Structures are given as C-alpha cells and as structure tokens.
Amino acid sequence: MTARQAVAALKLTLLLSILVAAINAVAGTLVAWVLVRDRFRGRALVNALIDLPFALPTIVAGITLLALYGPNGPVGVNVVGTRWAIAMALLFVTLPFVVRSVQPVLMELDREMEEAAVSLGAGSLTVFRRIVLPNLVPAILSGAALGFARAVGEFGSVVLIAGNLPFKTEVASVFIFGRIESDAVTSAAAVSVVLLALSLLVLLAIRALGRLGHGR
Amino acid sequence: MVVDRRARIGLRVLALAYLAALLLVPVGVVFYRTFEHGLGTVWESITTPAAIHAFWLTVRIALIAVPLNTVLGVVTALALVRGRFRGKAVLHAVIDLPFAISPVVIGLALVLVYGRTGWFGGWLADHGVQVIFAVPGMVLATIFVCLPFVVREVEPVLREVGDEQEQAAATLGASRWQTFARVTLPAIRYGIAYGVVLSTARAIGEFGAVSVVSGKIAGQTDTLTLLVENRFQNFDVAGAYAASALLALIALLTLLVMTGLRPRRDQS
Numbered sequence: 001m002t003a004r005q006a007v008a009a010l011k012l013t014l015l016l017s018i019l020v021a022a023i024n025a026v027a028g029t030l031v032a033w034v035l036v037r038d039r040f041r042g043r044a045l046v047n048a049l050i051d052l053p054f055a056l057p058t059i060v061a062g063i064t065l066l067a068l069y070g071p072n073g074p075v076g077v078n079v080v081g082t083r084w085a086i087a088m089a090l091l092f093v094t095l096p097f098v099v100r101s102v103q104p105v106l107m108e109l110d111r112e113m114e115e116a117a118v119s120l121g122a123g124s125l126t127v128f129r130r131i132v133l134p135n136l137v138p139a140i141l142s143g144a145a146l147g148f149a150r151a152v153g154e155f156g157s158v159v160l161i162a163g164n165l166p167f168k169t170e171v172a173s174v175f176i177f178g179r180i181e182s183d184a185v186t187s188a189a190a191v192s193v194v195l196l197a198l199s200l201l202v203l204l205a206i207r208a209l210g211r212l213g214h215g216r
Numbered sequence: 217m218v219v220d221r222r223a224r225i226g227l228r229v230l231a232l233a234y235l236a237a238l239l240l241v242p243v244g245v246v247f248y249r250t251f252e253h254g255l256g257t258v259w260e261s262i263t264t265p266a267a268i269h270a271f272w273l274t275v276r277i278a279l280i281a282v283p284l285n286t287v288l289g290v291v292t293a294l295a296l297v298r299g300r301f302r303g304k305a306v307l308h309a310v311i312d313l314p315f316a317i318s319p320v321v322i323g324l325a326l327v328l329v330y331g332r333t334g335w336f337g338g339w340l341a342d343h344g345v346q347v348i349f350a351v352p353g354m355v356l357a358t359i360f361v362c363l364p365f366v367v368r369e370v371e372p373v374l375r376e377v378g379d380e381q382e383q384a385a386a387t388l389g390a391s392r393w394q395t396f397a398r399v400t401l402p403a404i405r406y407g408i409a410y411g412v413v414l415s416t417a418r419a420i421g422e423f424g425a426v427s428v429v430s431g432k433i434a435g436q437t438d439t440l441t442l443l444v445e446n447r448f449q450n451f452d453v454a455g456a457y458a459a460s461a462l463l464a465l466i467a468l469l470t471l472l473v474m475t476g477l478r479p480r481r482d483q484s
Contacts, residue, residue, distance in 0.1 A: 027234055034231040038224060046232070048475045052239055054414075055467035055474070057421030059441045063448065063460045064242035067249055074245065092238055124223065153318025155424035156441070160448060173320040173424065180324055180428055189328065192321040199316035203309065 002184070006191050008167045009175035014198075016083065016171070017151035020090040021144040027091075028098025028147075029140055035099070036106040050100070053093050058156025061092050066161055081163025086171060089157040094147035101143035102136055109135055142209045149202040153195055243464060250461040253454070261458040266435055270443040270459075273351070277426075277439065278419040281358040285415055289366025290408060294400075296367070297374040314363045322360050323428025326353055349431025354439070357425035362415040369411035370404050373481075377403045406481040413477065417470040421463065 035047050053061060065088055069079045079085040109132065117127045155173040162169045164178075172191055179188035250258055261267065295301070296308060314322065330347040331337045340347055347353045381403075385395040423441040430437040438446060440463055448456040 027231075030227060031231045031235065034228050038228050040228060046235065048471055049235070049239060051471055051474060052243070052467065055417045055421075055470040056243075057423060057441045057444075057463050057467070059423045059444050060246075060421070060460045060463045060467070063444060063456060064246045064464075067245040067457065068242040088238070092242075095235075095238065124220070149316045153316070153321065155318060155320045156427075160445065173318045176318070176320045176324060177424075177428065180320075180327065185324070185328065185331075185333075188324055192318075192324055195318050195321055199313075199318075203312060203316050207309070 002179075002187050005166045005170070006172075006175060006187060009170050009172045010191065010194055012083070012086075012170070013152055013172040016087055016090060017148050020087060020094060020151045021148040023087075023091060024094055024098045024147045025140050025144045028095070028143060029102055029136065032099045032102035032106055036103060050096050053095050058093060058154070059160070061157040062089055062160040065089055065092060065157070070161070080161055081165065081169055083169060085161040085163070086158050086169060089161055090151040090154055093154055093157050094150050097147040097150070098140060098143035101139045101146070105136055105139040106132075138209055142206050145202050145206050145209070149199050152198050152202075246457055246460055246464060249454075250457045257454070258458045258461070261455045262462055266438065267443060267459065269435060270438040270440050273354075273437070274420055274439040274441075277351070277355050277358050278416055280355050281362055281419050282412060282416050285359060285362050286366050286408065286412055289363075289411060290370055290404070293367045293370035293374055293404075296371055298379060311364050311367055314361050319357075319361060319422065319424025320428055322425040323357055326356055326360070326425075326429050330356070348429050349433065349437070351437065353429035354426045354437065357429050358419050358422055361422050361425050362418050365415040365418065366408060366411035369407045369414070369481075373404045373407035374400075406477060406483075410474070410477050410481045413470060413473050417467065420466055 031050070035043065035050075056064075065085070066080065067073065068075060069077055069085070069088065071078045071080060079088065113131050114127050117131055118124075122130070153173055154171075155177065158171055159174055159177070162171065162174065164170050164174050166175075170178075172195055176188045176191050176195075179185070179191070262271075292307075292311070296304065296311075327334065327348055329335050329337075330340065330353060332341065332348070334348075337348065345352070347356065381399050382395050385399045386392075390398070421441060422439075423445070426439060427442060427445070430439070430442060432438070432442065432446070434446065440459055444456050444459045444463070447453075447459060
C-alpha cells in the first residue's frame with residue numbers, strides 16, 4: 001500500500017516538474033525578452049520583482065496563492081486540492097530560474113546578426129527562430145533544469161494548497177514528510193534516495209550544459 | 217530584434233499579465249487581507265507571546281547560521297579558487313547540493329544522523345544533548361540550506377580579481393593575514409554582502425528542513441514560518457496572513473537591498 005502510494009507520489013512529482021519546466025522555458029524566455037528588449041515605464045521595478053520568489057519564504061508563497069485562488073478568494077475560483085494548485089505553486093517558486101539565466105545571454109547577444117537577417121528580408125518570427133533562439137537554447141535549458149530540480153523537491157509552497165490526498169495530489173516531498181511524522185523513516189528514506197538521485201542527475205546535466213555553452 | 221510595435225506591446229502585455237497573475241496580485245491580496253480589519257488587529261496578532269517567541273527564535277537561528285556560513289563560505293571560496301588540493305572537483309560539485317536537494321530530505325538526513333535512533337543520536341542523548349526536535353537541529357538545518365550562498369557569490373569575484381595584487385602585497389612584505397585583510401577582503405566585500413543578504417533571507421524563510429527537525433513544539437520550536445503553518449492549520453487564517461505579511465515585508469526589504477547592492481557587486 002505505502003509502496004504504491006510512494007510510486008504515485010513520485011510519478012505525480014515527476015509529471016508536474018516536467019510540465020513546470022516546460023512552461024518555465026516558454027514563459028521565462030518571454031519575460032526575459034520583454035525585460036531586455038522592450039522599453040516601458042516600471043521596467044526596473046518589474047526586473048527587481050522577478051527575484052521575489054527567491055526572497056519570499058515558501059510557506060508564504062503558498063499562503064499568497066491561497067489568498068487569491070483559494071476558498072473565499074476574490075476571483076471566485078478555488079484550486080485548493082487540485083493538481084493545478086500544485087503546478088501553480090511550483091511555477092511561482094521556480095519563476096526566476098529561466099528568466100535569470102536567459103537575461104544576461106540576451107543582453108550580450110550581438111544585434112548586428114538580427115539586423116542583417118532583417119535587411120535580407122527575414123520576418124521577425126524567422127529572426128527569432130533562426131537567430132535569437134539558437135543562441136538562447138543552452139541558457140533556457142539550464143534554467144529549466146534548475147527549475148525542474150527545485151520543483152522536484154519543493155515542499156513549503158505546496159503543502160498548504162495541494163490538499164495532499166494520497167494517489168491524487170500528494171507530491172514526493174509531502175509523502176516523505178508524512179512518513180517521517182509517522183515514524184516510518186525507512187520508507188521516507190527510500191523515496192528520498194530517488195529524489196536525491198534525480199537532483200544529482202540534473203546537477204550533472206547542468207554542468208555538462210555549461211561546458212557545452214562555453215565551448216561554443 | 218526588429219519587432220513591429222503591435223507585436224512588441226502584445227508580448228509585453230502577455231509577460232506582465234503572467235507576472236501579475238502569478239506574483240504581484242497574490243502578494244497584494246495577502247497584504248490587503250492582512251490590513252482589511254485595521255492595523256490594531258494586525259499588531260495584536262503579531263505581538264502574541266507565541267508570535268514574539270517565534271520572531272526571536274527566527275532571529276536567534278539566523279544570527280548563528282549566517283555568520284558561521286559567511287566565514288566558512290569565504291574560506292571555502294578561497295580554497296576553491298586559490299587552493300590546489302585533491303578532491304577539489306568533488307567539493308565544487310558538492311557545494312551546490314543544498315540548492316538541489318529537497319528541504320524535507322535535508323531534514324530527514326539530519327534525523328537519521330542526530331535523531332534518537334541515529335548514528336550520533338544515542339551518544340548525544342547520553343550526554344544530555346538533544347539535537348532533533350530542539351533548537352540545535354533547527355540551527356543545523358538552516359546552516360545546511362544556506363551553505364552555498366556566500367561561496368557562490370564570492371567565488372566568481374575572487375576569480376575575476378585574480379591574485380596579482382595579493383602577490384604584490386606579499387612581495388612587499390605583507391603577512392598572509394595582512395594580505396587578506398587589506399587586499400582580498402576589500403575586493404570581495406560586495407560579493408560577501410550580497411551572499412549574506414541572500415543567506416539571511418533564506419535563513420529567515422526556511423520552512424521544510426526546519427519543520428522536519430523542529431518537532432513542532434508550540435511555544436518552543438516555532439519559527440515565524442512554522443507559526444504561519446501552525447496558525448493556518450488551526451484555522452486562524454487572519455493570524456496566518458498577519459505573520460505572512462511580516463515575512464513578505466522582510467522579503468521585500470531583502471529585494472530592495474539586493475537591488476541596491478547589485479551594481480556595486482557587478483562593478484567589483
């Protein structure tokens with residue numbers, strides 16, 4: 001029973017972390033692009049706010065999402081106890097990773113190439129796809145991987161909003177926590193080892209990516 | 217990239233809407249909910265004996281963990297950049313681990329080592345020291361999660377400034393300590409400051425690892441973050457919001473200091 005519960009928790013964690021990494025890759029690149037290439041009032045403020053999820057305690061992140069999207073929230077939706085709630089909490093805490101890894105690369109990017117492409121008749125979508133994006137791929141991937149590693153182990157922001165129903169909305173870290181509380185340290189340790197292996201793998205992948213990025 | 221005006225504004229609106237829905241509006245709602253019944257209720261809620269205890273415990277833990285990590289972090293960064301020893305590559309990889317490991321797993325690791333049935337737990341208990349479900353365990357957990365911050369901030373700066381000035385100081389007869397205090401330290405001071413700010417924010421805000429080893433003894437091992445959860449689980453939602461708002465204020469202050477420090481750090 002517990003073994004099946006553990007596997008379900010790990011599966012859910014993996015699925016949600018992959019989803020969150022994918023969304024981050026797109027949304028993070030978009031935000032980084034807007035922050036570097038666009039000009040508007042309050043840009044510096046928005047730029048500073050990007051780090052808020054790093055500075056805000058995770059339990060507070062969970063509470064803030066509950067206040068807006070929970071029961072009695074002002075928007076009238078209640079996501080508590082759904083997988084959407086978990087995904088949202090994970091997106092909140094991992095937001096800075098892709099933005100902060102893409103931003104410096106985008107700033108350094110030589111714009112002459114893009115201008116040359118435009119003068120040769122390329123549309124803006126083609127320029128982005130053929131010139132900008134290939135330069136950003138290592139940064140996007142390493143940012144998304146960092147976010148993935150973080151999402152896999154996330155606890156504080158998820159625990160209040162997820163409902164923590166076994167087989168439905170219980171992620172791995174919450175499962176481990178429950179096992180420790182009921183003194184079943186062995187099964188907690190077993191799931192922990194899987195999480196540890198995952199994070200080590202991701203760390204190694206990021207280092208390999210870093211070498212790839214420098215070698216170019 | 218040359219993007220026409222309409223597309224650019226469209227992308228801007230999309231990005232800002234995403235940030236608003238995920239970050240800004242939720243944090244705003246917490247502040248609104250906290251203060252909707254007036255300042256008096258908030259003040260009462262964050263000055264209860266339990267809240268004051270949680271506040272001082274949080275401060276105490278941060279005051280032990282952050283200075284320790286700062287000194288150790290600078291030494292480790294120096295070893296990583298200037299030192300030559302076996303296992304340096306391993307140390308390099310290990311330093312980042314606390315960032316990648318789940319806080320709950322960190323807590324579990326501490327329980328397995330220092331807990332009642334852990335490796336050192338029995339010996340420690342015989343000598344009257346309780347680590348797990350007590351403050352020492354919470355300090356250890358905080359040190360663990362904050363470990364990489366100072367190292368990761370100081371290391372690139374050290375690499376950047378190089379060791380030429382240090383060598384010059386040494387040839388002019390400065391002792392090692394003098395070289396460190398007068399040449400190295402001033403060069404890395406903003407990197408250290410930035411690392412200290414990041415680790416302080418994390419030390420105050422850590423929840424998962426501390427939660428596992430705290431044992432949740434009300435009025436004894438509650439930090440501010442644990443108080444938030446505690447109040448929420450006991451249906452004191454307003455109290456949870458008030459404590460959250462206090463922590464969010466600390467986080468905003470952290471952001472402000474980070475933004476102020478960043479240009480100086482990048483300059484040095």
